Amino acid sequence: MEEEIMLEFKKIGFSFHKEEEEEVLKKCLTFCINYKLSPSDLVSSWEVYYLNRQLDESVVGNALMDGFLLHLQNEQKEAVIKEEPHLHIYSSNDVDMILSDEHEEIKEDILGTPSDRSGRHHADPFDSAQRTNGNSSSYGKPSNHVTPFGKRTSKFVVQLTVNNPPSAENGKNENKFENVDDDIIRRVQPSKRCSLLVHGSRPGPGCRFMYDRIEDRFNSLENRIKKHTTALVATGLYKEPTDPTVASQKSVFATGMICCDGEGRLNEKSILLQSSVQHSGGQRVRLDLSKLNQFSIFPGQVVGIEGHNPSGHCLIASKILDSIPVSAPTDVDLHPAKKQARDEEFQSADSSHKLAELSLMVAAGPFTTTDNLLFEPLTELLAYARRKMPQLLILLGPFVDSEHPEIRKGTVDRSFDEIFHLEILRRLQDYVEYMGSAARVILVPSIRDANHDFVFPQPAFSIHPPDLKHQITSLTNPGMFDANEVKVGCCTVDVIKQLSGEMISRNPTDGSSRDRMTTIANHILSQRSFYPLYPLAEGIPLDFSLAPEALEVSTIPDVLILPSDLASFVKVLSLGGRNEGEELVKCICVNPGRLAKGEGGGHFVELNYQGSPDKTSASVIRI
Incomplete structure (x- = not known):
């Protein structure tokens, strides 16, 4: 029967590698027996697989057998589903995956020895064509080549859990047969x-x-300040902002964008507030946060500030509003x-x-x-x-x-x-x-x-x-x-890493502090922007x-x-939830x-x- 299979392949112009011919024919014979196929049917299926994968070389290689096996299984499954559309196909392959701790072995080993299996462990199961490229890699990786990644001893180790999810595979399988029935049912x-x-x-x-032009950048930044201002005023908790650069002994409410007075990193002595064109002509004023118990700011952040500016040169903040209230109306649904x-x-x-x-x-x-x-x-x-x-x-x-x-x-x-x-x-x-x-x-x-x-x-x-x-x-x-x-x-x-490098903060004096990653992630949502940082980090083509x-x-x-x-x-x-009645x-x-x-x-x-x-x-x- 192996000879018949070989003749059928040669009829349509396919050949074999001499060193792989015997092993490939044995696998093809096994496919014929397992799926009740004649040699001609098997070769017809191979031709469909070959055309669907758009393979370049007309050689039946051992590296392609795993993918061909998956193709045959899908053909069999589709044939049965056509006859009984509500029937679920459950194969021995599924049982192997559930009972075996080697989760990456997703395909059946056909006529394989332990050494053969070891080689296939590192072979690509989705192989479609063998290519050689010196040091460059491709689908057709040599089975005897083991990379540093392949030499790992522990695989799929759970590092962190939230709300106690079902246990994942940890490289150890201490409860290998525990709740096997439930696993099978789920599978x-x-x-x-x-x-x-x-x-x-x-x-x-x-x-x-x-x-993009300078005008586009200006309009984008100005619109962010305007939207933030509109959302704060719409809540009814804050009055219309005033010009923060004007000297006043009274407490004022202003909105604007956090800026740095130079090209270096932001610090408590270099903070400026750039207000909108509507309220201050886009002018900047120095911002003093020394009276605040806690804050977390970065360049490009749009904030609301309550404070006073007695000299006209420095706005002394008594309260900072670093987020748009959740209850604020938006125009998204329009x-x-x-x-x-x-x-x-x-x-x-x-x-x-x-x-x-x-x-x-x-x-x-x-x-x-x-x-x-x-x-x-x-x-x-x-x-x-x-x-x-x-x-x-x-x-x-x-x-x-x-x-x-x-x-x-x-x-x-x-x-x-x-x-x-x-x-x-x-x-x-x-x-x-x-x-x-x-x-x-x-x-x-x-x-x-x-x-x-x-x-x-x-x-x-x-x-x-x-x-x-x-x-x-x-x-x-x-x-x-x-x-x-x-x-x-x-x-x-990587806005988290970029914000982490630019953000400055002060923790409350009572010793409580928020997790830095949580604070950064909150800034993304509070600013209603996937990239609120400005000036841009190096290499960002915004x-x-x-x-x-x-x-x-x-x-x-x-x-x-x-x-x-x-x-x-x-x-x-x-x-x-900061204000009464806020969701x-x-x-x-x-x-x-x-x-x-x-x-x-x-x-x-x-x-x-x-x-x-x-x-x-x-x-x-x-x-």
Whole structure:
């Protein structure tokens, strides 16, 4: 029968590597026996697999067998579903994943010896074509090559938990068979597809940038001060602001932007307040915060100040208002045209029933280690996601990192677009095909993506995967969307790290102090801006003429995702409640860290939203 299989392959022009021929034919024979296929049927399926993956070389290689096996399993499953559409397919492969502590081994070992399995452990299961590139890496990695990432001893270790989520895999499997029945039941039950409503679509793909003018910058900053002022006055708690540069013995209320009097870092002696053109002609006045018990400020922050200016040269503050009240009215709802629904099938659903429940995993690039371009961390993340079956997988750039050593040296022989499509999109397509129609993936670009526009705000990736456009969605950076009525906002610029370097604060004298990361995350929401810092940090290509409304946090999200190089965290933020009768709003802020750090693994976050931030469970997991 092996001879028949070989003849069928040769009939349509395929050949074998001499050193792999025997092993490949044995695997093909096993496929025929397991799936009751004739040699001609098997080769026909191979031809479909070959064409779908757009493979270049007409050689049946051992490295392609895992992907071909997955293709055969999907064909069998689709055939059964056509006959019985409500039947769930449960394979022995699922049992192996549940009972085995090696979660990344997601595919069946066919006729494999222990040494063979060890080699396949480091081979890419999504292999589509073998390529050699000297030091540069690709799908077809040699099975005997073990990278530093592959030598890790502990995998998927829970570093931090919030609200005691279900235990994740910690490299140890002490309770290997505990609650196995429950795990199997959960694995059998297909997860329900989540709804998705994307807010805003600007800037669009192919937009023109680098055309901003001084006037655009001025208008953007002036509008921020105006909106902040309008929101404070609309609450009825504060009167119309006055000019803070005018000498007065009486207490005054003023609004403006925090500035530094020089090019260095902000300090207590260099603080200026720049008021609006309407109230002071845009003039600046020195700001004295010595009488305040506590404060936290940074350049570009828009604040309200209560105080007096006896000399006309220095405004002595008695109170600082560093946030827009949550109850303040906004004009967001006046512009429904800015909201775009990507999934029309969910718009017609009954909107009175709000799910407000969502399981998601969040990971931020780089997705490959610095010593190669094999994207091993991404492969293991997707293997973990197959086991956990989240409704939504959120991946934030950079995907093709412009700071990767091989990208910077120019030692790769493929274009950046080719690397993105072959190493990222193809893996994600295999993931959603394996998981079924309920799985969804969201991609958010980064200014470090070598294959995308270097501008902020940033348009979405222009990708249109065939038959998967309702499962793989690209957002703008920053972007906001609703999934199962859970509002999510995300921005891939490391604003947390940049604010941390510019912010100055004073803790209260009673010894109580707020967590610094919580304070920074609160500033993002309090300022209603994904990037409230000004002047800009070095290397940020902010274009003020390009959809300035894209930087606005139009509504307080339930989940705010801000990836950073700083330590990973998941924190519950509280806004409002300072004034009598004001609503207290809570939000979960997530910094998933980086999936790859140097030659080793990094972190990602697994989160289950259950109606409110207080009931939400989350884990920061080291890969």
